[in-house]
Amino acid sequence: MIPAAFEYHRPKAVADAISLLTQHGDDARAMAGGHSLIPMMKLRMAHIGHLVDLQDIADLKGVTIGASIRIGALTTQAELINNTALTTAAPILKEAALQIADPQIRNVGTVGGNVANGDPGNDMPGLMQCLDATYTLTGPRGSRDVRARDFYQSAYFTSRKDDELLVAITFAKPVGGYAYEKQKRKIGDYATAAAAVQIAASGGRVTAASIAMTNLSDTPVYSAAAGAALVGTACDAAAIKSAVTAMLLDINPASDNRGPVEFKRHLAGVILGRAIARAFSRA
Amino acid sequence: MKKMHIELTVNGQPMETLAEPRELLVHVLRERLGLTGTHIGCETSHCGVCTVDMNGKSVKSCTVFAAQANGATITTIEGIAGADGMHILQSSFREHHGLQCGYCTPGMITRAWRLLQENPSPTEEEVRFGMAGNLCRCTGYQNIVKAILHAASEMSAKEAAE
Amino acid sequence: MNDLTPDQTARATALKGMGSSRKRVEDARFTQGKGNYVDDIKMTGMIYGDFVRSQYAHARIKGVDTAAALAVPGIIAVLQAADLAPLGLHWMPTLAGDKQMVLADGKVLFQGQEIAFVVGETRAAVADACELVVVDYEELPVVVDPFKAMAAGAPVLREDLAGQTKGPHGDRIHHNHIFRWEVGDKPATEAVLAGADVVAEEMVYYHRTHPCPLETCGCVASMDKINGKLTMWGTFQAPHVVRTVASLLSGIPESSIRIVSPDIGGGFGNKVGVYPGYVCAIVASIVTGRPVKWIEDRMDNLMATAFARDYWMHGKIAATAEGKITGLWCHTTADHGAFDACADPTKFPAGFMSICTGSYDIPVAYLGVDGVYTNKAPGGVAYRCSFRVTEAAYFIERMIEILAIKLNMDAAELRRINFIRKDQFPYQSALGWEYDSGDYHTAWDKALKAVNYTGLRAEQATRLADFKAGKTRSLMGIGLCHFTEIVGAGPVKNCDILGMGMFDSCEIRIHPTGSALARLGTISQGQGHATTFAQILATETGIPADQITIEEGDTDTAPYGLGTYGSRSTPVAGAATALAGRKIRAKAQMIAAYLLEVHDNDLEWDVDRFVVKGVPERFKTMKECAYAAYNQAIPGLEPGLEAVSYYDPPNMTYPFGAYICVMDIDVDTGVADIRSFYALDDCGTRINPMIIEGQVHGGATEAYAIAMGQEVAYDEMGNCMNSTLMDFFLPTAWETPHYTTDHTETPSPHHPIGAKGVGESPNVGGVPAFSNAVHDAFRSFGLTQSHMPHDHWRIWRIANQLGLHE
Missing domain, CATH: 3.30.465.10 (Uridine Diphospho-n-acetylenolpyruvylglucosamine Reductase; domain 3)
Incomplete structure (x- = not known):
């Protein structure tokens, strides 16, 4: 696996990088660590004429x-x-x-x-x-x-x-409890389903909650409704269930090697439930 | 395509070569500098047999362009042993049968070498987590983990004695 | 002997012979980055080759435009089938008696198939040119399901076989049919099934997977036009077979072909076959007169070379109401992909699948196997397995569990009452094998005791009660397996590959000062042959293992042998080594007798020396005999001390073992945590316990991967879904369980040192242990069979279908 040839640039300032990107348009790509881009280039799924390495900025x-x-x-x-x-x-x-x-x-x-x-x-x-x-x-x-x-x-x-x-x-600066719950096939893998949760609480009641889901749509999914479902509750089973129900209306997973849609939807609910419980326990 | 002048410090020695920007660090080490101890296994940064140490950190040299590495300090498996012979990790892998076909071994040892500098007395769980970027198909890892844990305690004992 | 002579034990220990956990001699180079693998080879003038591969699983090739590729600076040639046809090399024979396209001849039959071979000065130029070759495809209907492939109106895959109703293994009954192989007594088995108290029936699928060694396949071919000699270095598990095949294909005499296997980065069956890359590299070297290197990348490896398994095994097992098995019936549909490229002995198109009666005394049995073509990669190799033993062991160990469910019996007890008893060995199986030895009850009882089986079942019952009471969402599974392997192919009378008898060999030279060189027909890929074969010789000859050099893998120097796969090195080449060592000792005894001026029969062997019986202070060491062999005229004896042994085993060996896996399963997420894994192996005489333990850890880890997630799957269009290590599951140190190893020792009665082979046992026995644990967790909810791999979503699906989710 060898990528196609490209011109390499290592600008020292943001302005220099921008001018390279402007100059070469579609043919240029900025690269940070490169661990997403380089494999794509090696598989020749990405063809880059001008690679702008940002490491010196x-x-x-x-x-x-x-x-x-x-x-x-x-x-x-x-x-x-x-x-x-x-x-x-x-x-x-x-x-x-x-x-x-x-x-x-x-x-x-x-x-x-x-x-x-x-x-x-x-x-x-x-x-x-x-x-x-x-x-x-x-x-x-x-x-x-x-x-x-x-x-x-x-x-x-x-x-x-x-x-x-x-x-x-x-x-x-976030306040309250937090959890990032992720299920993956093995270490290093992308999520089969993952949930990011921040919960603020006072007197045993949720005062604010923020919930986002990973790899369950073609973008990350911020579910305002799921967070809202928790506010004012004691994060009991019923509250978690309504947050999960709200979240499920926002995601749209696709079937792939990690499993079919039904599994991912079910798993998203389980993972979110666990994330909420852990975040609330830390709030 | 035009070649670039690449300067690296490899295993303590300054080295320079001409390479196309698209050449990967692993190719430059193996093909241009003749350091074939670093291997190629999956080419998509999953297996870790290409692991080298770059500027004090473990990296997968199949996913670093030589151009990115230009100016870097690199340690490969060939640079792990000292003047007084094999590194403790190397002898520990042999002593505890931490290798079979040997193909993952250079990456494994090079990674473990850095891991034990980051965490000189790891638990088994920390070793397993810290070595998770290196695949082995032969050993089932049990003896690799054992070799690293033994090396850690041997190195600590040696340091205490000095 | 005098006061200064070390005692027997001290001298034996110093030899580091059999039974010693001798540290490996290979490790000094591997730990310091000084191994020599094929991609490390660099030669003056070396050029590179790589393939243009098919995007489609089934298509006609209407044209290949190479103009742009040839215009890339540094590109020397783009070979196509038409270029190879005049040499007769556009197709090649497979080890299974089929033939395979080297380069696409009018059509392609699987995604990733080789279409053109691009040769150029640098790897980069070749990669650039491959991308510029334009292939004009006409897509054809794709068949990935072997049952659909056998339907009346299924597309014709192998047009080259049109009208051929006979194949190398008998009649072909359909245009996508390869062979039917039948063993046992079908009418008698069916009669038993019809009259049985209990019959359990299931379809057991062992999914397609891949050996995936970390080093991919590759070679460097170098044709020396001056002396007409072809040298090829490569990842060959069977270098002599490659030489013979290369000679038969090319017409070059074997004396002008040298095949070298350098260090090999894992094989696991992937490196037994002959691949198009080897043929194209040879042709390219002949054409250009330069060394040509071809190295697969990981996608090539997973998509095109040597898959394993893909067996659909329909089973019926009959028993009395008390659980005594009365008959076993199995029909297997074997998916070989586009070409039958498995590497089984010729007379066994389904390998040793007929070991599927397992460890049990089953009076009557029948096995039928139908091989089928599909639009998938060719193969059917033995992935850490002796020719389909993994499939057989999985089949019988699942059928036992399924029968236990039907009988409402404990599966450990069901096994116990059906084991072949110790006094029944040698045991003639219903499907034609003579099991050489075994003591299954002892092993089984030891294993059950070691894991506290009764305690585990009690804990499982408590867990189940808690689950039903809503106190936990975790179930516990106990996976049992008692496997019997058949390894060490094999007797030449019934085992050959393409007519090459499956013996193996060892040549020994004892040097004048008492050290030695031994060469074998096998080749290590991590097994540590340089360490263990020296141990066998140390014990046989009294020369310290540290003074014995072992060489393998160079056909110019090594004696002819069939290579390393199917756990055959120790059973066959190990026997040759012991016997060659005994020949050395026999000659040395005559030398010692001459030197001591006694009759041969007046001497006895004592670790490293011949001692005059009853006069312990009069002796000659092997070292002294060696010196005399070269430097002293001994009447009636030729000078020198060398020996050769070609060993044709009288029978296979039958290692066995008892494995028990305990896992906790999260019913809601499908995550299975392996809590413990106990592996008891009986591989007969143990040569190096350290290496045996390492083999068990490694094989069990491959079993874990296969059972719990590793697969090569295809979508309906024939696209390979697992072509990188992102999606092909290789576990890391984090997921991999911890193993507890144990052993019993039942030596093989027919093997010179009683050894049986062990490398593949943990894969053969491990897969059913893991899989049975998953099934066992759900047994009380009515699960009988669910296909592997048991990855998260498939375990979740079991729970879901059993109604265990809200």
């Missing part, structure tokens, strides 16, 4: 933690896992990142690449929808912010333009 790196949290797009999954301040501030990130791929891939794969390439199998997009994160995109026309909940259009199609770069992900 310092502005795309780093994690800032304040009232809100900003994660540079080039932050690797391993950096995210090993950042103890980040884990204290938003522990769901580590819980999810540890369920992505394997150690070698987490050393190279980035959060930005994971959320930007639009693969419905990726875990971070659903997680970012759960956290109501904002993606900052920079292009020749300047920067703009897009909510993760509005970013995904269909598999591999997002509201990012070809000449834009995802620069950073920002979200408010």
Whole structure:
């Protein structure tokens, strides 16, 4: 498996990367860790004339933690896992990142690449929808912010333009309990079904809940109705059941090697139920 | 296609070569630098037989372009042994029968070498989780895990003695 | 002998002979990245070849446009069937007596089939050119289901066989039919079934999978035009067979062909066959006069070379009301894909499937197998298996469980009352085998005791009660298996491949100073032959194993042998090694007698020396005999100390074992947690316990993968659904269970050292143990049979269909 030939670029600044993307249009592709793109190139399912390697762009790196949290797009999954301040501030990130791929891939794969390439199998997009994160995109026309909940259009199609770069992900410091529950065929696999849940509670009652599902549609699925179904409840069996029922109206899984649609729908309910229970127990 | 000048520090030695940008790190190591200890198994970053250490981290060299690695410090299986002979991990794999056909072994040991630097005294569960990016078809992993755990305690004992 | 002579035990220990957990001599190079696998070979002037493969499972090839490919800088040639036809190499014989297209001859019959072979200066150029070859396809109707393939109006797959009503294994009854093979007494079996107290009947499917060694298949072919010699290095489990086939195909004498298997990165049956890549590399080297390297990528490997299993086994088992089995009937539909490319001995088109009476004393049985063509990859190889023993063991171990359900009996007890008893060996099975030895009751009782079987059943009953009471959503399954293998093919009188008798061989040279070199006809792919064969020789000759070099895999130097697969190395080549060692010892005894000036019969063997009977201080060591053999004129004896043995075994060997798996199943998610796995193996005499244990761990892990998720599946269009390691399940250290190993030791009575072979046992016995555990978890809800692999969704489906979800 050898990819087709390409021109390699390693710009040092965001502006340089944008100008390369602008100059080469459809023929260019930005690459972070490359662990989604390179296999596609090797299988010759992606033909890239100009590969723009982002690794030297310092502005795309780093994690800032304040009232809100900003994660540079080039932050690797391993950096995210090993950042103890980040884990204290938003522990769901580590819980999810540890369920992505394997150690070698987490050393190279980035959060930005994971959320930007639009693969419905990726875990971070659903997680970012759960956290109501904002993606900052920079292009020749300047920067703009897009909510993760509005970013995904269909598999591999997002509201990012070809000449834009995802620069950073920002979200408010989450409150309450959390859970990232994922069932996969084996370690390193994409989810058969996964749920990201954040629950805030007071006096044994849910005050706010956010729920997103992974790999159960051609985009990640933020289910506002599922979260709403929990608010005001004690997260008892009936409440969880109504959240699951609401979530099932929002997903649209496809049959594949991980199983038929009926299984995935049933599993989505089980996984979400477990995620809610765990998140509430931590709230 | 035009070739690029690639400079790497491999197993402590500066090395340079010309390579097309599309050449993968594993191909450059094997074909251009003659370091055939690093193998190719699945080519889609699942099996880990191509694992090398790049800038202090384990990576799968079948999914890194040589161009990306340009300027990097690389350790391959050929660089694990020291001047005084086999590394403890290498002798431990032999002692505990942690290999059979040997094809996954270089990636396995190179990964374990980094794992024990990240976590010098892992539990069995941590070893199994930390080695999950490396497949073996022969051993069923039981003796690999045993070899790594024994190497960890031997290395700790050696360090304590020094 | 004097006070300074180490005692017998110390000298025996120092030899590191049989029974010693000797550390492996292979490991120094493998742990330091100094192995030499085929893709590591680099030769001056070497060029590369790769295939253009079919996108479609069934299509006519209307044209192939190579112009753009040939225009890629560095491309030397694009070979097609028409280029090979003048040499008669556009088709090749398979090891099963069928023939297979080397390059598509007018049509393609499976996705991934080889259409053209592109040869060029670099791998990159070849990859670029492959993408630029334009194939004009006319799609044809696809058949992936062997039952539909046998329907009256099914599309004709093998047009080359049109009108042929006879195949290499008898009559063909349909245009997509390959063979019918029948063993046993059908009328008598059917009469027993008709009159039985109880008959259990099921369709047991053993799904299609793939051996998938981490190193794919490949070769370097080099035709030396000066001396006319063809050398080929490659991933060959049977190098001599490859040489003979290459000679028969090309007309080049075997003396001008050298086949070398360097280090092999796992075989598991994948590397027994002869593949189009080998033929094309040879042709390309002959045409260009340069060495040509061909290495599969993982997709090529999973899509085109050597799948395994795909047996639909319809079974009926009859018993008395008390559970004594009275008869077994089986009809198997064997899906071979586009070409019958399995590697079974010629007289056994379904391999040793007729071992399907298993460990049980079954008075009458019948087996019928129909081989069928479909639009899937060709093969039917023995994936860590001795020619369909895995299928047979799975079949009988499922049928026993199904019968236990029907009888409402404990499945362990049902096995116990039907085992062949120790006093019945040698035992003649209803399907024609003579089991050499066994002690099943002892092994079974040891296993049940070791796992506390009674306690497990009690715990399971409690769990079930809790489940029914709504206290848990987890069920517990106990998977039992007692398997009997048949390995070590085999007696030449009934086992050959393409006419090549399945003996094996060993040549030994003892050097003047007492070290030795031994060469065998087998080839290690991880089994550690360089370690274990030296141990056999150490015990036989008294030369320390550390001073014995073992060489295999080079046909110019190794004696002719049929290679390593089917657990045949120890039973056949191991026997040849022991017997060659005994020839050495016999000559050394004459030398010692001469040196000690006594009669041959006055000497006795003592670990590493000949001692004059009753006079222990008078002896000659093997080392001294070796020196004398070369340096002293001994009347009546030729100089030198060498021996050769070609061993044709009188019978197969019959390893057996008792495996027990305990798992917890999450009914809602279909996730199965393997809590424990106990493996008791009886492989006869144990040569190296450490290596045996390693083989059991590895084989059981392959069994775990096969039973719990690994498959090669196709959609209706014949697209392969598992062509990368994303979707082809190979477990990691994380999923893989922990194994507890155990053993009994029942030596083979006919094998020179009593050894039986072990490498494949854990795969043969492991799959039913895992699968039976899944079935057992749901037994009380009425499940009788659910097909593998038992991945999450399929386990979930069992629970769903049994009404265990809301």
